[in-house]
Amino acid sequence: MSTTTTWTREECLAHLASIAGQEHTKLCGESVAVAAADAQQIAEILRFADASGIAVTPVGSGTKLDWGNPVEAGIRLDLKRMNALREHPWQDMTCTVEAGCNWAAMQAELSRHGQMVALDPLWPEEASVGGVVAANDGGALRLKYGGLRDLIIGMTIVLADGTIAKTGGKVVKNVAGYDLHKLMIGSFGTLGVITEVNFRLHPVEANVRTWTATAKDAAIFAEPLRALLDSQMTPSAVQVRVRKQECALDVRIAALPECMDDYAARLQKIFGQVELSESTENVWQARQELFSTEGAVVLKVSLLPSDVCPVSSELQQWTPREGTEISVLAQAAGLMTVALKSSPDAAIALIQHLRGRLHGSRGSVVALQVPEALRGGLDVWGCDSNALPLMREIKRRFDPNRILNPDRFVGNI
Amino acid sequence: MLFGIVLPQSHIDELRTAVGADGLITGESQLQTYECDGLTNFRVLPGAVVLPRNTGEVQAVVRICARHKIPFVSRGAGTGLSGGALPAAGGVVISLARMNHILDVDIANRYVVVEPGVINSQVTQRVAAQGYFYAPDPSSQSVCTIGGNVAENSGGAHCLKYGFTVTHTLGLEVVLPSGELVQLGSATLDAPGYDLTGVFVGSEGTLGVATKVTLRIVKRPEVVQTLLAAFDSPQAAGQTVSDIIAAGMLPSALEIMDALAIEAAEAAVHAHYPVCGGLLLVELDGPSSEVDVLMGQALEICRNNSAREIRVAQSDAERALVWKGRKAAFAAMGRISPNYIVQDGVIPRTALPSVLSEIDRMASAVNLRVANVFHAGDGNLHPLVLYDRAIEGQEEIALDLSYRILYLCVDCGGSITGEHGVGKEKQEVLGYMFSEPDLQTMQLVRCAFDPDSISNPDKVFPRPRLCADVPGPYTPHPLETAGIAEIF
Numbered sequence: 001m002s003t004t005t006t007w008t009r010e011e012c013l014a015h016l017a018s019i020a021g022q023e024h025t026k027l028c029g030e031s032v033a034v035a036a037a038d039a040q041q042i043a044e045i046l047r048f049a050d051a052s053g054i055a056v057t058p059v060g061s062g063t064k065l066d067w068g069n070p071v072e073a074g075i076r077l078d079l080k081r082m083n084a085l086r087e088h089p090w091q092d093m094t095c096t097v098e099a100g101c102n103w104a105a106m107q108a109e110l111s112r113h114g115q116m117v118a119l120d121p122l123w124p125e126e127a128s129v130g131g132v133v134a135a136n137d138g139g140a141l142r143l144k145y146g147g148l149r150d151l152i153i154g155m156t157i158v159l160a161d162g163t164i165a166k167t168g169g170k171v172v173k174n175v176a177g178y179d180l181h182k183l184m185i186g187s188f189g190t191l192g193v194i195t196e197v198n199f200r201l202h203p204v205e206a207n208v209r210t211w212t213a214t215a216k217d218a219a220i221f222a223e224p225l226r227a228l229l230d231s232q233m234t235p236s237a238v239q240v241r242v243r244k245q246e247c248a249l250d251v252r253i254a255a256l257p258e259c260m261d262d263y264a265a266r267l268q269k270i271f272g273q274v275e276l277s278e279s280t281e282n283v284w285q286a287r288q289e290l291f292s293t294e295g296a297v298v299l300k301v302s303l304l305p306s307d308v309c310p311v312s313s314e315l316q317q318w319t320p321r322e323g324t325e326i327s328v329l330a331q332a333a334g335l336m337t338v339a340l341k342s343s344p345d346a347a348i349a350l351i352q353h354l355r356g357r358l359h360g361s362r363g364s365v366v367a368l369q370v371p372e373a374l375r376g377g378l379d380v381w382g383c384d385s386n387a388l389p390l391m392r393e394i395k396r397r398f399d400p401n402r403i404l405n406p407d408r409f410v411g412n413i
Numbered sequence: 414m415l416f417g418i419v420l421p422q423s424h425i426d427e428l429r430t431a432v433g434a435d436g437l438i439t440g441e442s443q444l445q446t447y448e449c450d451g452l453t454n455f456r457v458l459p460g461a462v463v464l465p466r467n468t469g470e471v472q473a474v475v476r477i478c479a480r481h482k483i484p485f486v487s488r489g490a491g492t493g494l495s496g497g498a499l500p501a502a503g504g505v506v507i508s509l510a511r512m513n514h515i516l517d518v519d520i521a522n523r524y525v526v527v528e529p530g531v532i533n534s535q536v537t538q539r540v541a542a543q544g545y546f547y548a549p550d551p552s553s554q555s556v557c558t559i560g561g562n563v564a565e566n567s568g569g570a571h572c573l574k575y576g577f578t579v580t581h582t583l584g585l586e587v588v589l590p591s592g593e594l595v596q597l598g599s600a601t602l603d604a605p606g607y608d609l610t611g612v613f614v615g616s617e618g619t620l621g622v623a624t625k626v627t628l629r630i631v632k633r634p635e636v637v638q639t640l641l642a643a644f645d646s647p648q649a650a651g652q653t654v655s656d657i658i659a660a661g662m663l664p665s666a667l668e669i670m671d672a673l674a675i676e677a678a679e680a681a682v683h684a685h686y687p688v689c690g691g692l693l694l695v696e697l698d699g700p701s702s703e704v705d706v707l708m709g710q711a712l713e714i715c716r717n718n719s720a721r722e723i724r725v726a727q728s729d730a731e732r733a734l735v736w737k738g739r740k741a742a743f744a745a746m747g748r749i750s751p752n753y754i755v756q757d758g759v760i761p762r763t764a765l766p767s768v769l770s771e772i773d774r775m776a777s778a779v780n781l782r783v784a785n786v787f788h789a790g791d792g793n794l795h796p797l798v799l800y801d802r803a804i805e806g807q808e809e810i811a812l813d814l815s816y817r818i819l820y821l822c823v824d825c826g827g828s829i830t831g832e833h834g835v836g837k838e839k840q841e842v843l844g845y846m847f848s849e850p851d852l853q854t855m856q857l858v859r860c861a862f863d864p865d866s867i868s869n870p871d872k873v874f875p876r877p878r879l880c881a882d883v884p885g886p887y888t889p890h891p892l893e894t895a896g897i898a899e900i901f
Contacts, residue, residue, distance in 0.1 A: 089761060089763065091655060091658070091659060091762070091763045092761040092762050092763050092792075093658065093762075094761070114661065136603060142602075146576070146580060147602070147603070149579070149608060149611050150576060150580050157854075159854065163850045163853065163854060164850060165850050165851045165853075165854035166847065166848070166851050167851065167854070167855075169826075169827070169828050169846075170761065170826050170827075171759045171760065171761055171791070171792055171826070171827050171828055171831075172791050172792075173568060173572065173577070173759050173788070173791040173792065173793045173828075173831040173832065174759055174827075174828035174830070174831060175565065175566045175568075175577075175615050175828075175830050175831060175832055175833075175834055175835075176828045176829050176830050176835055176839075176843060176846055176847070177835070177843060177846075177847055177851070177852070177855050177873070178612060178615070178616055178855040178858055178859075179566075179579070179611060179612060179614075179615060180612070180854060180855060180858065182579075182608045182611025182612050183607055183608060183609075183611070183612050183858065185608060185611070186603065186607070186608060187607055191607075202663075203661040203663075206661075226521060229523070230520075230521075230544075230632065231632070232632055232633075232634060232635040232699075232700055233700065234699065234700075255703060256703055256706050256707075258702070258706055259700070259702040259703045259706065262700070262702045263700070263702075266700075300603070302601045302602050302603050302604065303601055304519075304522045304600060304601055305521070305522050305523070306521040306522050333602060334522075334601055334602055335602055335603065358601075361599075361600070361601065362584075362596075362599035362600065362601055362604070363601045364601065364603075364604055364605050366605050381605045381606075382605065383604075383605040383606050385595075385596065385604065385605070385606050386594070386595050386596060387595040387596065387597055387606065387609055388606070390589065390595060390609065390861065390862065391606050391607050391609070393861040394607060394857070394858060394861040396861075397857040397858075397860060397861045398857055409606075410605050410606045411606075
């Protein structure tokens, strides 16, 4: 037990078992793991932890648990029992889902009515809704549909003191009260435990084709990418892939079947001399594959869309010079995933270089997946925002005893 | 009108130093210009109005307010319909009218940076030549300001497809109620930290003053087609909307007007609308090949729902006229009724037919007429309750009816406001939609930004709340608490 002298680990286990049931409570390394059945149980667990000063980590399926600074929590609050798609009023194109629901399972249910949450997070077969939201994950579909802040219309959260609060609602258009759900998205479980999420939905992309162009240098894609984004076409996803000296640009178009040939022709016209060929949907797995690079630090880089190709090209050039191995997956909306395999010193040097390179345009570099060797010497968040004192004050108001994922987030929030 | 709280001369002198003599208004007749916004039945005289020219002057003013705990209300064009820019009695109004410059245009990255006093439609004008537009289009867009849009998270007819102000706000420069300056978000996505931009947009001026706004701009679609279909009732038009959405279409706008609204709009702007019980406007945009196919589908759905007349606007001029009638509908009510209340509620789209019938029933029961104009695609109703103030007691009945319509919206799973905000008008109704723990949680954010509750105090939330609040029937005015003014 990391934080309290009042309770032994066994006493804590017994108390949590009295809330959630013995079969849903167990010792787990240095922590006690407890799987709650509903928001009321979570409220009771948090009230206990808050009064006892025991740190709590909310856990969905654990796919992104090592993102951010490490947390030594006394209680591992498991959301896996809260896994229902509670409502799907499909004619209103909204749904309400519990935070522990598996992402792919939710999408499978929604697809029965030809609908989806228009987001492509990492590891959909394993990831939970709450984890995706807390980490603000999302893939290349962001270009067309926006991110979680554009797709979530309401939420239920439990605060550290056990308050159960609803925010937003179940209709898409709604400006009543503060949008607290926007605060929760990407807050890494530091402000409250998300128990339920209301999404707006989109029709499933029924008719989709993907085209790919290849080149030796990502810089070659700069002009066609600019022209594509400046055109009146609305691709659902565009990404640039860089691995060693091979680069590719993928475009995904969803359209009515009768319009597809017209779009293909327009696309080829935009790309001019750069040849496009039709490819498979597998190319959209590339971001996920970067996280499997053995021993690599994996970065989330935010940059201006016009920097996507130049920075991809610069990273490509960096590889032979520094003896590092770099793979890049850049989404056209201006978010890049970089897998970097190198010595710790070279990795830190490159991260610092990138942060400096993007500082002027207010871009950012966050180290999501960090190998143990790098842990001590790296500021994973790289947050130099002058709003940090305000963020700390929000944390203090929401979680005055700092029991929710203490130190995990920016500025040791 | 509330009188009785005055700012001490020494504080007025400090404000004059901050913004210069030509940036300060204290004369009573001039102050009256600022005593209300678009919700004119609430009027409060401010103690002073300042017109800062830049962020530094806003900071200087807010610091003075913070030091003396003077409540302040920031204000754009004052077109809001919920009393959000209603002054605090004797407090300071910060008019952003002179901060009206477009500071940066980056077409390659599809954003602009503007000052808060820039008018909504000016953003589109500025980028139109490059083929871009700014998507949120409240009906007041030719006069309302971006700062006000940010405060209210304004929508408009086209947010069905394009989203709201928050969808298009990438970053903000904000003067906090302490006077400190912070940058929230930026032109790049997902800055590390909490999404404070997302929380600030729509906070109705209660978290500080936005002094710069980074807005996303959108490529203008290749073609736009607008269809008008006349039905016997708004319910039939509503069913058509549900069928269009169920077919997987996402039109850029889906609007409905009922017979009364059509009558008023005709009288005001002669839009040549067909005479009918429910008029549906469908706008589709996108690449030409796609819009052609979808328009064919939309026409068929209208016919299947027994539309008696269908027109497709044949030119930009025709389309502009269609929209002119729709956007003039609120003001046009003056043509058919001496007084009216504009309401703004949201319901799940599928509840449209039943809610419209219930509104009819409620109105008949109290012998009032309700005209309906609504953004049907996202279930955003704008019932216009018509009444005559000259008839004793009718205003109260009309107000009561308008609030009961909001309760009806909440009861069927909707919201008390889709785009006008809570402001002064609906602060008590917010408590019908959210429980006390929900409201207390919102207060945590309020108090983190504004511990002294000086930024647009006594708005949005159901009763005067201060961050050191203890339960009790009376909450003193912040000026009174600070010992710098008294109520007489």
